Amino acid sequence: MALLADLVQNTLDGVALGASYALLGIGFTLIFGVLRRANLAYGPALMLGAYAAAWASLSFHAGLLVLAGIAVAASIVAGAYVERLCFAPHRKGAAAAAMVASFALWMQLEEVAMLAMPRHLYAFPALYEGGPLEIGPFVVRVDALLTLLAAVAVCALLWAILYRTRFGLAVRAVIDDSRAAGLAGIDVPKIFMLVFALASAIGGLAGFLIAASHEQVTPMLGMWSTLKGMLAMMLGGLGSLPGAVLGGLALGLIEAHAHWFLGPQLRDFLVYLLLFALLALRPPWMAGARHG
């Protein structure tokens, strides 16, 4: 009975954890799907957004909604900088150059954050002040619930943009075949830039929600977000948005259970082992890994 209770509680925790992974995965996948490039500076850009919000909170005690706006805006600015310097110049080929350039900017953004705010850790206002919800013997954190809600809202909005607007049609055309889309008169570089901005905005929102749930920001948020976003995308089968959401939730569930039963080191080991095995075995839903 105790085991069953643990399993249920872990599952609840896993879904909560997975909601933020799903958000990170969506942003990462948007960029990867359109550009076919891994943006290593994705996490550091949203970390900079969270730092900007933390600074605003310290300086003039801005409200949560204002902070969310600042995090999103700063992430878009940082994302646009990354896109101009790392991805716009390397449209064709040079995948290694684009990825290494985005790593170089990762280092740069991290140092900017640490120079602007040199303490290792800054407090961030809590997303929700009250205690957790209690459902029978189980507890659910309200901030996790809000993050899940945000993830669902972002998915719905993204679906509406992709399938109900002309811009979305253009984006899908570029994902299918960017050369053909260009020949059909779509301004492909512009689509790349707008998608990057959209992904950065989602990243900024994710960074805000994560910082407000943990009630703190550290420079580690950058690397952590890039890794989790990439893992969510990979587990979800590379390049599909619903896949990224499922991948994020799966990552959260695996981590929560493994953490409880095996401890933190084996939890991380298991996640990497799973990723490695998925890449090596390439089950049908990982179709993206066959070519590329």
Add this chain to the structure above:
Amino acid sequence: MDEYALGVLTNIGLVSFVALSAYLLLIAGELSFGQQAFFGVGAYAAGMATAMLGLPLPVAVLISMILGAAAAALVALPTLRLRGLYFAMATLAAAEMFRILFELLHWQIEVGGERVGPDGTQGFRGIRWVFERGVEPDAFLAIVWLLLGLVLLLFLVMERSRLGATLRALGDDPGLAGALGIDVERFKLGVVAASGALAALGGALYAHHNTYIEPRNFDIMLGVHSLAYALIGGLGTALGPLLGAVLDIGVLEASRFLHGYRMIVFGGLVALLLVFRPRGLLDERTVRWLRARFS
């Protein structure tokens, strides 16, 4: 030479081994985020061989290179068919698994009244073979650069041979290379194993230079840095990775006026450089031009 300069030069030499191992894969058309794992395997294996088993350093280095090659082949075997980013991700996942294994590795024995051996996240201290034998820092520097010179010479000879041509053919177009009768997968396995041995050689020397290693020495930062060194320096010649390491460690890290801003300068310079030279400073065209000019 003062101690500081000695340290900088030794570090450049040590990191160049990993950067060269990343370079070897890059010219064969593969992107690895995991070379730090084999550097780590080399460091742990060589450290254990001298400090715990009492073996001489040359034997320890040899063992570590064999284990490095074996570890790399183990990672490559199930992932040989993956290309580009997917291979990169697989190597990253594997390298993180190795790092966690180093964290889980607890094996200490009594040596001369002292407990020696890897102690998980507490690290592995007391790898003192070099110091116990009175090898001065400048002598060790000479050993590191001698070995590096030897490796570079091997690379330069290899690149002018048939093997080098095959390697670049594989990097340019694996489909075509296969059609020309190259056993692509077997060849790739060999290249990956060689790169693992090379990284392990660097790791073995690193462990004996530092006398102390810990799992986080071998995290993704080292892997991406070595990739960056190879790419900044240039993919046209094996001197490229060395140039990349010299530029970062020798020029930027050593310039004290950049203190605190190093990553801002380095990061911006790398990104900008790659815009204009996506295959690095000494890329294939530049190397051809230099060769025509000076030979």
